[in-house]
Amino acid sequence: MSRPATTETGNGLERDLNEASAFAPISPYEIYQQWEGVPVYKGFIIDDLLELELGHWARTGGKGAFVNLDGAGGTCDTVIQEIAPGGELRPQHHLFEEAVFILSGQGATTLWHDGGRKHTLEWQKGSLFSIPLNAWFQHFNAQGREPVRMISLTDATVIINRYRNLDYIFNNPFTFGDRYQGDANEWGKPGRYLDGVKKGRVWESNFIADLWQFQPKDYKERGGGNRTTLFEFVDNTMSAHLSEFPVGKYKKAHRHGAGAHIIMLTGSGYSFLWEEGARRKRVDWGRMSMFVPPIQWWHQHFNNGAEPARYLALKPWGFKYKVEELKDTGEDVKKGGAQIEYQDQDPEIHRVFEDECGKSGAEVDMAQFGF
Numbered sequence: 001m002s003r004p005a006t007t008e009t010g011n012g013l014e015r016d017l018n019e020a021s022a023f024a025p026i027s028p029y030e031i032y033q034q035w036e037g038v039p040v041y042k043g044f045i046i047d048d049l050l051e052l053e054l055g056h057w058a059r060t061g062g063k064g065a066f067v068n069l070d071g072a073g074g075t076c077d078t079v080i081q082e083i084a085p086g087g088e089l090r091p092q093h094h095l096f097e098e099a100v101f102i103l104s105g106q107g108a109t110t111l112w113h114d115g116g117r118k119h120t121l122e123w124q125k126g127s128l129f130s131i132p133l134n135a136w137f138q139h140f141n142a143q144g145r146e147p148v149r150m151i152s153l154t155d156a157t158v159i160i161n162r163y164r165n166l167d168y169i170f171n172n173p174f175t176f177g178d179r180y181q182g183d184a185n186e187w188g189k190p191g192r193y194l195d196g197v198k199k200g201r202v203w204e205s206n207f208i209a210d211l212w213q214f215q216p217k218d219y220k221e222r223g224g225g226n227r228t229t230l231f232e233f234v235d236n237t238m239s240a241h242l243s244e245f246p247v248g249k250y251k252k253a254h255r256h257g258a259g260a261h262i263i264m265l266t267g268s269g270y271s272f273l274w275e276e277g278a279r280r281k282r283v284d285w286g287r288m289s290m291f292v293p294p295i296q297w298w299h300q301h302f303n304n305g306a307e308p309a310r311y312l313a314l315k316p317w318g319f320k321y322k323v324e325e326l327k328d329t330g331e332d333v334k335k336g337g338a339q340i341e342y343q344d345q346d347p348e349i350h351r352v353f354e355d356e357c358g359k360s361g362a363e364v365d366m367a368q369f370g371f
């Protein structure tokens with residue numbers, strides 16, 4: 001049997017993961033990570049994704065690292081990759097979903113199905129897109145001076161732990177023509193808001209050019225002058241959303257399933273995260289910080305910085321294809337939703353915000369909410 005480029009380097013994908021992981025102290029996914037030989041970062045928050053040190057990744061031909069934050073709870077992972085100036089990564093395809101966000105640089109990705117026409121997608125810092133399931137893809141850095149850095153959310157954790165066969169996952173000829181027909185127009189077509197889904201706040205598109213420029217829709221239910229647009233792409237199970245809220249405001253607390261990776265694009269501030277009845281944990285964030293609220297932990301975001309706080313959330317679930325019951329995170333928990341209204345929150349939360357704004361020089365702007 002001929003091997004694709006992903007296994008030609010002989011660096012691990014041809015090894016027997018099923019045998020290696022039987023009665024092992026770590027999971028098949030963790031063994032796979034060791035075989036890949038790049039750093040694995042764990043913890044609660046990454047302060048700056050641009051500063052994270054990456055290792056040489058023999059299989060891809062670039063640099064990379066895995067990030068397994070506590071809040072992901074094994075439902076998904078993130079992978080940070082870097083492409084050298086003028087360089088490219090090797091072609092690959094795989095049986096897990098992948099959503100890609102470009103952190104810095106400019107380049108292109110070529111996509112194709114086995115034997116099909118190749119289509120090239122050009123992107124830049126701020127672009128968000130997804131690799132159609134099991135389609136071939138290859139990333140290129142279009143610039144000669146700057147490296148490209150990108151972050152991907154994948155569900156490789158679940159897929160690798162379940163199948164334990166890397167040949168099956170990385171060398172599978174099946175074509176998901178129901179998701180992606182290999183037509184260039186699928187990438188070129190403009191996105192659109194879906195009528196009647198989540199009150200018209202779901203934008204379906206295979207490619208969003210720049211999340212720093214995209215204007216999310218008003219979402220007052222979350223309070224704090226908040227704006228949020230939800231993204232669905234390439235018929236994935238995974239999805240994303242973009243939120244922004246102004247200086248001197250904070251959002252209402254809410255909770256949901258595991259794995260929403262929050263990547264701060266602008267602003268500085270902090271978030272409280274807590275399990276029902278437990279002490280609040282605090283994370284302080286700035287541009288390019290990433291953290292993940294653990295499963296069903298309340299979380300609440302505060303902007304005591306000098307500019308609007310804008311963030312991308314990459315999530316292992318979506319609204320088009322439901323895999324779990326999703327409570328309305330914009331609905332009062334007392335009415336069966338998953339949000340704490342301002343009047344029901346611990347009064348200490350607002351006192352801390354006033355203190356923090358006093359220290360940073362931001363003006364508290366919560367009068368319309370009764371504070």
Ligand SMILES: [Fe+2]
Pocket residue numbers: 254255256260293299
């Ligand atoms: Fe959330």
